[in-house]
Amino acid sequence: MKITTKINLLTTAWMLCILVVINFVVYFLFVQNTVTMEEDVQFHKAKEIMKEVGGTPTTNDLDTALKKHLTEHSFIRIMGPGDELIHQVTNDSMLSSKIEGKFAENKEAKNHVIKNQRHEEQVLVVRVPFGNGEQSLEIVERLEGLEARKETLKGILIACTVLAAVFSLLGGRWLANTIMRPISNMIKTMEEIETSGVPKTLSIEKRENDELQTMAQTFNRMISRIQGNMAKQAQFVSDASHELKTPLTVIKSYANLLRRHGVENKEIADEAIQAIHSEATRIQKMTDTFLDLADLEKENVLEISQIDLVALSRSSIKQLQEVYHREISLHTDASRVIIPADELKIKQVIIILLDNAMKYSSDKIDVYIEKVGDLAVLRVKDYGIGIPKEEITNIFERFYRVDKARSRETGGTGLGLHIARSIMKLHLGEINIRSEEGKGTEVELVFVG
Template identity: 45%
Template structure:
């Protein structure tokens, strides 16, 4: 069953049930008060009759005198203590037969239905010298009550039917309004499922209700997914392009080897050396790609308190030994503790030092500073620099300022992209300042351990 039908059915049935309960209560209250009012009137008449015609003394009734107290289908009788009729006047012979005389020492009334009519029977005791000597019994058909009962029942019936009908129509209208965007969402999702391309839902009005929020959230999710799938596609095309270059080199050297065989030792040596280098490049490239993919999956990093000073000192010493280049470390405190994953932070520093070494020949300087909230790392070189218009792109994957200069240095253009990812994972910030032929300074800030 559709949600709209369910909601509609529920509302309509609840309304019907409440209307039936309210109507029943109103109906019974109405009947009770009407009968009470009628009885009250008859009691008043009885007292008047008793006083005016001295009935307690004569115990007789004069039809001519009592006519004005007798509506159609009624009787007045005096009942003795043995519940026998002493005297009676009537204009309805059947009524007199059907309602047997009842002696009562109390003032009371009751309803006696017969022939589909309600008849009111009232008893008023007749006193003589403080003793009850008989009962004045008056009965009349409540024809007014019946006609009013019919009217109120038909009003209630009409109101109930009209309300239920209106509620049903309003429910359908309301659910159609609520369901419209949901239906459009479903059809969009079905389209996505069938065609396989991501699509947004058209939102006509900004209603700010839950349904609007749901559609807006869905659209945001679609944007994110689109962005991710675009990134992924770009990544795959970049990566395959990168891998194609070494493969081409290897295959061309293999062609040479096949043509000239291994007889020409110089050519063979050269080819093997080139194949060895390119294979190594490919190995490194795939390793880097894997580490980048791992970072992009934004794995939770193994966070500890890491001392930036001791980490940098160790790495700088190692780099100086391996590359035989002067690297000067300036620190303004003995330790700067930041929250982070030690291995990944090391990787960031290696990426920056590697670039500084590759793209400069002069001294390299590393600055370590801290303020109240942040630890700051700056790596400064006096090398070839990056042209201003290229600076915003160097953090993109596979981006190299000058394709030609990369060939010699053997870079793949992934270092800074990886570094940026790691810094982001550490809630840090990265900033680059560079001037062509003057040098480059990379500044990274990390939040300090509390």
Template identity: 55%
Template sequence: MKITTKINLITTAWIICVLLAVNAVVFFSFMKITVNMEDSELFQKADYLINEINKEDSQSVIKEKLTPYLTNQSFIRIVQPDAKIINQVTNDQQLASKIKPKFTSEKGTERRTIRLNHQEEQIAIVRVPIQAHGQVVGTLEFGEKLVGLETGKDLLLSILTFCTILGAVLSLLGGRWLSNLIMRPISNMINTMEDIEKSGIPKKIVIQHETKDELQKLAVTFNRMIGRLEENLEKQRQFISDASHELKTPLTVIKSYADLLLRRGLQNEEVAHDAIESIHLEATRIQKMTERFLDLADTESGNRLEAKSINVVALCELIFKQLKSAYKREISLHYQEPDISVVADEVKLKQAIIILIDNAIKYSKDKIDVYLKEKEQWTIISVKDYGIGIPECEIENVFERFYRVDKARSRETGGTGLGLSIAKNIMKQHQGEIIVRSTEGVGTEVELFLPKGRWKGNVFE
């Protein structure tokens, strides 16, 4: 069953239940009020009659006093304690004969349903005791046919029935309109999803009206999700394109030298040695590039951090010891406190620092300075070189994948253009920042900002 049909049926059923409940309250309230009014009127008449009747009055005089109080289809009678009628006036003998006399010493009302002329009739009866010298000597019994009540009841039932049917019809129409209104953006979303499934191309929902409700929020959230997907797909396509471009050159070189070896064999040792050396260099470059691809994928996947307290001073000294022996370059470490600690993933933080120092080594020939400092809620690791620098217009592009400021120098030094992208992702995982400041021909300074605090799993507190 469609959700629109469910909404329509549920709303209609609810409206009908509400109408029936209201109708029941209206009907029984009407009957109660009308009957009470009839009883009050009869009691009032009975009280008047009792005041007018004297025990010295003859039967004929009493009848004359009772007759004016008769209404259409009614009876008035006086009943003795032995339940015998001593006086009675009526304009409906059949009605009077159907109601048996009853003696009572207390005021009371009675509602009877009798069958007259092949149909049921409602009869109202009131009984008022007649007292003399402090004793009850008889009962005045007043009964009449409730013609107006039956007519009013039938009319009210007809009106309530008509209103209930009209309410049900209007509820069906309103429920249909409401369900269509609610389901329109959902239907658009379903159609959009089906189009995406068929074509494989992400699409956004067209929001025609600003309703500012949950449905619009759902559509906006869906569009935002599609936007993220499109952005990620574009990054994926760009990554594949860039990776293919980067791998194409070393593979072409490897293939060319392999073809040379196949054509000339190994007779010319000098040519063969150059070819093998070039193949080895390009294979090594592909290996490094592949490792960087894996590092980038790992930092972008948001894998769980192995966070723990790290002494940054000790970590940097260990890194410098390894790099100095490998690159034979002067790297100076500057810090004010010997114990500067952060809570971070040691492996990934070390990787980010090595990336910055490696870039500084590649793009400068002078010494490299590394500064460790604490500022408010941040621990800052700053790597400064005095090399070629970066043009101001290029700084905002340095975090893009495979981007190189000096492509010729990068290729000579084996750079892939992925280092700063990886470092930025590592800082993002640590809820930190990376900032690049550079002046062309003067040098570059890159700062890692790590938040102070406590990590619980992947959550920073």
């Protein structure tokens, strides 16, 4: 069953239940109220009769007095103790034959239902003590007005209920359609995405800021993110292929050279093998970096533990010094600076920064570590070529290099700083660069403690 039909039927059924209960209450209260009113009238009539007739009236007086108070379809009786009939005046002999007279010591009112061939009739019987309590007065009346009004009320209530059901069905359909339209749109768009494989956003109608609007906006945000990621991925594939193209072209041309006359010429052969080896190494490094990058795109990649930034920097510096024989000094007042971080990833960042400092400077390199309040700060400072001001914002982009030729010579891919920033972002930290062309560069890592 469609959700609109379901909503419609359920709301209508529920509304009908409520209406039926309300109708019963209204009907019941109406009948009770009318009967009580009628009782009051009859008791009042009894009082009047007693006032008029007084102590011990003659039968004639009694007859006239009682007759005066007779209404249509009613009778009045005087009963003696032991239920004997003392006097009766009637306007409806059938009614008086059906209701048995009864002596009553106390004031009472009773409802009787008498069955006719055609329908039931409600009869009100009121009894009050009469003439010093030795007799009782009995006034009986058919509640004709009540019968008629009951029927009218029943008709009105049924008609209203039916009307309400019809309106509820119509209104429910309209409401369900209004609610479902954006959802149906969304389903349509999702189906289109499913068949075409191309993410697409929903066109959002200008409406109030309701849950459906929020749902459509959330859906659009999600789609935009997917679109963004897909674009990024496509860009990456294109950039990466482009990067791989240069070394592969070099390898291919040296291989061609070897094929033509390299093997006879020892000099050419050596040069070619050397170049092929170095370009292949370059490709290998590059693919390793690509894998690193792909790893960072995943969520929850960090393995956090309490690490000592000083010890980690010291060991990284030592490792690089052994290979490159460069002067790198660590300056810090603290013997230990503990931060929650992924040790391997932070080591990777430190090495990326030191690698850049070594590549783009020839002088010494200074590393500073300090605690600033809750923060831990690590700075790598070199006195090399520096970065032009207008380039500083670009160097975190993937594959971006200020001087392509130079960077190629030094074996850079333009991914180092991008990876460093991704890792710092995962740690909720910061990476900042201050640089002056020709004077040097300082890269700062800020960790939250």
